[in-house]
Amino acid sequence: MGRDDHESRASGDGVTYTQGWDAAQVGFGPGIRNLIEEELVPDRAVVVRTGTYVVDPPFFGNGDIGRVAVCGAVNELAVTGAEPRHVALGIVLEAGLPLELVRRLTASVRTAAAEAGVAIAAVDTQVVRAGEADRVFVTATAFGVLGGGPPLDLHTVRPGDRIVVTGPLGSHAAHLVSLRDGLGYEHHVPSDCAPLAGLMRTVGADLRHARTVVAGGLAEVLRQCAAGRGLTLRVDEAALPVRHEARVALGARGLAPLDAACAGCLCLFVPPDRTGRVLAALRAHPHGRRAAVVGAVTADPVGDVEFLAYDGQLRARAVPFGSVPERLL
Missing domain, CATH: 3.30.1330.10 (PurM-like, N-terminal domain)
Incomplete structure (x- = not known):
């Protein structure tokens, strides 16, 4: 050539x-x-x-x-x-x-x-x-x-609001990890990288607050929101949408989907009476078909994140320093 x-x-x-x-x-x-x-x-x-x-x-x-x-x-x-x-x-x-x-x-x-x-x-x-x-x-x-809609300010989040994610967690990180380590899962779990302005346009008027799920994963987003709002968030681990191949690929690196970077996923805080409408709108959009309610905002002013584990026990969850691979985004 x-x-x-x-x-x-x-x-x-x-x-x-x-x-x-x-x-x-x-x-x-x-x-x-x-x-x-x-x-x-x-x-x-x-x-x-x-x-x-x-x-x-x-x-x-x-x-x-x-x-x-x-x-x-x-x-x-x-x-x-x-x-x-x-x-x-x-x-x-x-x-x-x-x-x-x-x-x-x-x-x-x-x-x-x-x-x-x-x-x-x-x-x-x-x-x-x-x-x-x-x-x-x-x-x-x-x-x-x-636009003319209400500001999506973190301080408008209230106890009882539902926590919604718009798609599977960790797919972007799993794709990159699999490529780097030669795991072979990249053909089964593509990156979720996508522009989500259109998705936000369909539901923005019904939201209290929204965040991108990027480096540090959903766990980091929840930690920041809980601390910033001064209310405890409770998340059901069984409700988290994760592709099987992504879970396996991330597990090979000792990384949980909660900590893994996404490039096309949002975390939304939604009033309980609007949750059904938001989910229907999200699931009708190509980038929101696997949207799910994963938790709720509690009235506890500690400002922490609680995880309801698969065994039904509530646990706090710490991420050891340095456990999240660098440059997933």
């Missing part, structure tokens, strides 16, 4: 090659100027969320770091109740990255943005010497506009 097939689009000194790949051909737009003119105006409440994404491996079975970054930024914005409009990306490439992977990355970013209903407003690319990065890192910033 020739140079265009094997060489990186960029050199180690930061000078980009244009042979075989031109930034102007990628199709990103409409640009920051339009973003400012259309969205950042005095009579619109603009919300911004940003994150840096490091995935190991950065290219995996049914996705890559570009999809993870776009979906991650969009989802973090969507759970605030805002409507995502634009995404800006900063991409760090390791010199020597094959051009075919660069093309795959840009195609993935465009596809994820189209699925999420957002425009790529800007892209900045930098190159580092070989060995100074693991192929590619991405920083994504999502811009959105608040």
